Amino acid sequence: xxxxxxxxxxxxxxxxxxxxxxxxxxxxxxxxxxxxxxxxxxxxxxxxxxxxxxxxxxxxxxxxxxxxxxxxxxxxxxxxxxxxxxxxxxxxxxxxxxxxxxxxxxxxxxxxxxxxxxxxxxxxxxxxxxxxxxxxxxxxxxxxxxxxxxxxxxxxxxxxxxxxxxxxxxxxxxxxxxxxxxxxxxxxxxxxxxxxxxxxxxxxxxxxxxxxxxxxxxxxxxxxxxxxxxxxxxxxxxxxxxxxxxxxxxxxxxxxxxxxxxxxxxxxxxxxxxxxxxxxxxxxxxxxxxxxxxxxxxxxxxxxxxxxxxxxxxxxxxxxxxxxxxxxxxxxxxxxxxxxxxxxxxxxxxxxxxxxxxxxxxxxxxxxxxxxxxxxxxxxxxxxxxxxxxxxxxxxxxxxxxxxxxxxxxxxxxxxxxxxxxxxxxxxxxxxxxxxxxxxxxxxxxxxxxxxxxxxxxxxxxxxxxxxxxxxxxxxxxxxxxxxxxxxxxxxxxxxxxxxxxxxxxxxxxxxxxxxxxxxxxxxxxxxxxxxxxxxxxxxxxxxxxxxxxxxxxxxxxxxxxxx
Amino acid sequence: xxxxxxxxxxxxxxxxxxxxxxxxxxxxxxxxxxxxxxxxxxxxxxxxxxxxxxxxxxxxxxxxxxxxxxxxxxxxxxxxxxxxxxxxxxxxxxxxxxxxxxxxxxxxxxxxxxxxxxxxxxxxxxxxxxxxxxxxxxxxxxxxxxxxxxxxxxxxxxxxxxxxxxxxxxxxxxxxxxxxxxxxxxxxxxxxxxxxxxxxxxxxxxxxxxxxxxxxxxxxxxxxxxxxxxxxxxxxxxxxxxxxxxxxxxxxxxxxxxxxxxxxxxxxxxxxxxxxxxxxxx
Numbered sequence: 088x089x090x091x092x093x094x095x096x097x098x099x100x101x102x103x104x105x106x107x108x109x110x111x112x113x114x115x116x117x118x119x120x121x122x123x124x125x126x127x128x129x130x131x132x133x134x135x136x137x138x139x140x141x142x143x144x145x146x147x148x149x150x151x152x153x154x155x156x157x158x159x160x161x162x163x164x165x166x167x168x169x170x171x172x173x174x175x176x177x178x179x180x181x182x183x184x185x186x187x188x189x190x191x192x193x194x195x196x197x198x199x200x201x202x203x204x205x206x207x208x209x210x211x212x213x214x215x216x217x218x219x220x221x222x223x224x225x226x227x228x229x230x231x232x233x234x235x236x237x238x239x240x241x242x243x244x245x246x247x248x249x250x251x252x253x254x255x256x257x258x259x260x261x262x263x264x265x266x267x268x269x270x271x272x273x274x275x276x277x278x279x280x281x282x283x284x285x286x287x288x289x290x291x292x293x294x295x296x297x298x299x300x301x302x303x304x305x306x307x308x309x310x311x312x313x314x315x316x317x318x319x320x321x322x323x324x325x326x327x328x329x330x331x332x333x334x335x336x337x338x339x340x341x342x343x344x345x346x347x348x349x350x351x352x353x354x355x356x357x358x359x360x361x362x363x364x365x366x367x368x369x370x371x372x373x374x375x376x377x378x379x380x381x382x383x384x385x386x387x388x389x390x391x392x393x394x395x396x397x398x399x400x401x402x403x404x405x406x407x408x409x410x411x412x413x414x415x416x417x418x419x420x421x422x423x424x425x426x427x428x429x430x431x432x433x434x435x436x437x438x439x440x441x442x443x444x445x446x447x448x449x450x451x452x453x454x455x456x457x458x459x460x461x462x463x464x465x466x467x468x469x470x471x472x473x474x475x476x477x478x479x480x481x482x483x484x485x486x487x488x489x490x491x492x493x494x495x496x497x498x499x500x501x502x503x504x505x506x507x508x509x510x511x512x513x514x515x516x517x518x519x520x521x522x523x524x525x526x527x528x529x530x531x532x533x534x535x536x537x538x539x540x541x542x543x544x545x546x547x548x549x550x551x552x553x554x555x556x557x558x559x560x561x562x563x564x565x566x567x568x569x570x571x572x573x574x575x576x577x578x579x580x581x582x583x584x585x586x587x588x589x590x591x592x593x594x595x596x597x598x599x600x601x602x603x604x605x606x607x608x609x610x611x612x613x614x615x616x617x618x619x620x621x622x623x624x625x626x627x628x629x630x631x632x633x634x635x636x637x638x639x640x641x642x643x644x645x646x647x648x649x650x651x
Numbered sequence: 652x653x654x655x656x657x658x659x660x661x662x663x664x665x666x667x668x669x670x671x672x673x674x675x676x677x678x679x680x681x682x683x684x685x686x687x688x689x690x691x692x693x694x695x696x697x698x699x700x701x702x703x704x705x706x707x708x709x710x711x712x713x714x715x716x717x718x719x720x721x722x723x724x725x726x727x728x729x730x731x732x733x734x735x736x737x738x739x740x741x742x743x744x745x746x747x748x749x750x751x752x753x754x755x756x757x758x759x760x761x762x763x764x765x766x767x768x769x770x771x772x773x774x775x776x777x778x779x780x781x782x783x784x785x786x787x788x789x790x791x792x793x794x795x796x797x798x799x800x801x802x803x804x805x806x807x808x809x810x811x812x813x814x815x816x817x818x819x820x821x822x823x824x825x826x827x828x829x830x831x832x833x834x835x836x837x838x839x840x841x842x843x844x845x846x847x848x849x850x851x852x853x854x855x856x857x858x859x860x861x862x863x864x865x866x867x868x869x870x871x872x873x874x875x876x877x878x879x880x881x882x883x884x885x886x887x888x889x890x891x892x893x894x895x896x897x898x899x900x901x902x903x904x905x906x907x908x909x910x911x912x913x914x915x916x917x918x919x920x921x922x923x924x925x926x927x928x929x930x931x932x933x
Binding site: 117273274275276277281285288289291293294296313314315316317318319320322324325326328329330331332333334335336337338339340341342344358359362366452453455458460491492493494495496497498499500501502503504510511512 | 661689690691693695698703705706709710711712713714715716719721722723724725726727728729730731733734751752754755907908909910912915916917918920922924925926928929932933
């Protein structure tokens with residue numbers, strides 16, 4: 088029997104929902120299962136309603152599912168908010184509850200079993216894993232690794248064991264689906280942000296400046312935590328304007344640099360983006376989308392910034408926009424972003440979102456031997472030539488060899504004003520035209536480095552579902568659901584968005600009867616891009632802009648309504 | 652030997668008689684006397700007439716956006732602390748558009764020297780009020796007179812800058828000494844430079860300044876913060892020139908572990924260490 092189970096841990100902020108959910112995901116991953124876990128939280132430190140969903144399968148998983156097999160509810164509100172989707176059982180922390188789910192409601196004295204209110208979340212973890220008769224040794228091992236060797240670790244293991252044993256004793260046989268960990272495969276459990284952070288370190292990022300903002304702050308924190316070991320610098324800047332400009336300064340001086348922000352922070356960075364454009368400074372900008380405009384829904388997800396990042400800044404200059412599809416992709420896209428930035432000497436935007444940024448996925452161990460570092464064309468002239476060095480020399484490809492200030496006698500000069508080849512500001516019409524053309528020329532070779540969109544399912548289908556970025560897993564599974572029902576459906580997914588692969592997209596749309604974009608926004612921004620770049624109009628738009636991610640079932644149902 | 656020939660840049664496009672000429676001369680003299688070669692120097696500027704200065708001297712140049720010379724200067728200094736980094740701004744650039752960057756750069760004590768050409772008026776945009784225009788100064792954008800000005804010296808003392816000086820574009824010898832002091836100082840050095848604007852400021856002229864400025868003498872102690880704050884209030888009939896406040900405090904760069912092994916720009920990556928990072932996510 089195939090395994091596909093869904094656990095939800097729910098409660099208010101401050102009750103340990105996040106930690107219990109994370110540890111559950113970790114324990115299941117360690118048992119050889121595939122895990123996908125996402126977080127739903129409010130913009131507050133205490134109170135409110137938060138939940139952490141952990142989906143576990145015995146095959147690859149890249150999306151959430153709605154029916155809940157085990158709900159761990161730390162308060163009454165969690166029961167009433169989730170009970171409609173519970174098909175299994177509810178573990179409720181408390182004494183009495185009016186609003187019961189009948190036989191499926193298990194009232195567990197978590198606090199009493201914990202002996203300490205602080206550890207009720209660990210007890211709940213034990214209860215949930217006891218229900219499915221999981222191997223407790225794995226639970227103990229993960230807790231030991233997480234909490235270290237001291238008393239805290241021992242107490243948490245004790246608390247989990249109390250929950251586990253209570254559950255085995257009281258609820259034996261109450262749940263039909265059991266999990267028996269088997270393989271010891273070396274999978275990693277990563278969030279999108281962790282994958283981006285690891286990618287940046289692996290490809291030699293040496294400098295980051297940023298200003299904290301959901302959903303990207305954990306990238307800053309991770310790089311800061313590793314800065315000593317990896318000889319890199321993370322500056323918590325005074326604002327996003329400073330952050331991007333510090334990054335540009337560091338990159339100009341010769342190190343790989345990045346910044347990260349959300350859409351509203353990126354609004355402030357737009358000025359700096361163009362500075363990187365005209366000074367041809369390589370810079371990687373992570374833009375973690377959340378619902379806007381302005382503050383919007385700060386802790387939730389959206390894909391509302393595609394058209395924004397494509398056009399951000401006045402004037403015209405080349406840029407690349409990459410939107411990771413999965414956690415694993417986030418690592419490799421980041422590696423590619425740094426290489427493209429230096430090779431083509433331009434800003435590269437990694438367009439992610441809250442859903443990908445904070446969702447955990449199990450991925451196969453990353454093969455670091457596949458990481459290449461391509462620093463692009465570097466200047467290595469002789470003494471005489473160095474005195475003539477021109478940072479913005481006009482070349483056939485538009486790429487001028489870079490030199491770094493202070494590393495040789497060559498003077499490296501550049502300007503936010505339009506400039507001549509040497510980097511001095513100018514007013515001359517001819518040189519202005521030549522410099523604009525030189526910069527835009529880089530797009531020709533850059534475009535060749537962009538991977539074609541991914542096609543999943545039959546090459547030719549009646550219906551094509553088109554998505555970009557973090558919706559990959561949900562659309563992928565929706566295609567599986569629909570095909571099982573006999574529908575002729577495939578999927579076209581874009582993760583490298585700009586320069587746009589117009590021919591490849593037009594080709595796939597041309598082969599299907601219906602094509603639908605599936606986007607976490609209100610206006611179908613990819614549909615507009617497709618129309619602008621290919622002249623083709625998609626048949627319809629399946630859109631969601633409530634701040635919550637798509638589930639495969641939601642997409643499948645929308646497609647059925649639209650076309651079948 | 653470094654000579655003036657090393658620092659001959661492009662022909663300046665400033666108005667004849669502009670105070671910027673004096674500042675350019677003083678900067679070049681300071682660089683020559685400190686025997687800094689152009690390739691060891693990074694000049695970062697913003698936008699405004701002052702922002703053009705790097706092109707008229709020589710060195711590595713990053714002419715950035717209006718109000719933004721300080722952040723890229725910081726980024727470059729961290730990437731390569733061996734560079735001598737001098738940022739150049741006007742009063743609008745430094746105290747208006749770039750105010751927040753200045754505040755935090757002072758607090759963090761980055762090891763850069765910041766020259767602010769303070770002519771108390773906007774020159775490039777042709778004569779509007781500036782954050783340092785005198786109270787009541789009438790311009791096209793302040794027909795009823797300007798609001799009270801920022802006091803850059805007092806602001807810098809309160810803000811944590813570790814070398815704070817005021818110079819005058821009409822006294823090149825004295826200004827060159829201040830710039831030398833700023834460059835040699837370890838930490839954030841702010842040099843506010845009184846600079847007549849011959850086109851748009853007909854109040855604060857060369858003669859207006861000359862009648863008022865005086866140099867701080869041997870008896871003045873720049874290490875005394877309350878005294879410096881008091882001195883910073885002096886403006887009007889008498890305007891003090893010189894190092895107004897100086898203190899030693901660890902720089903931002905000195906406190907970064909990664910820089911102890913040398914500049915980031917010359918460090919290599921060990922992939923084996925990254926492999927160990929992956930283990931933390933098992």
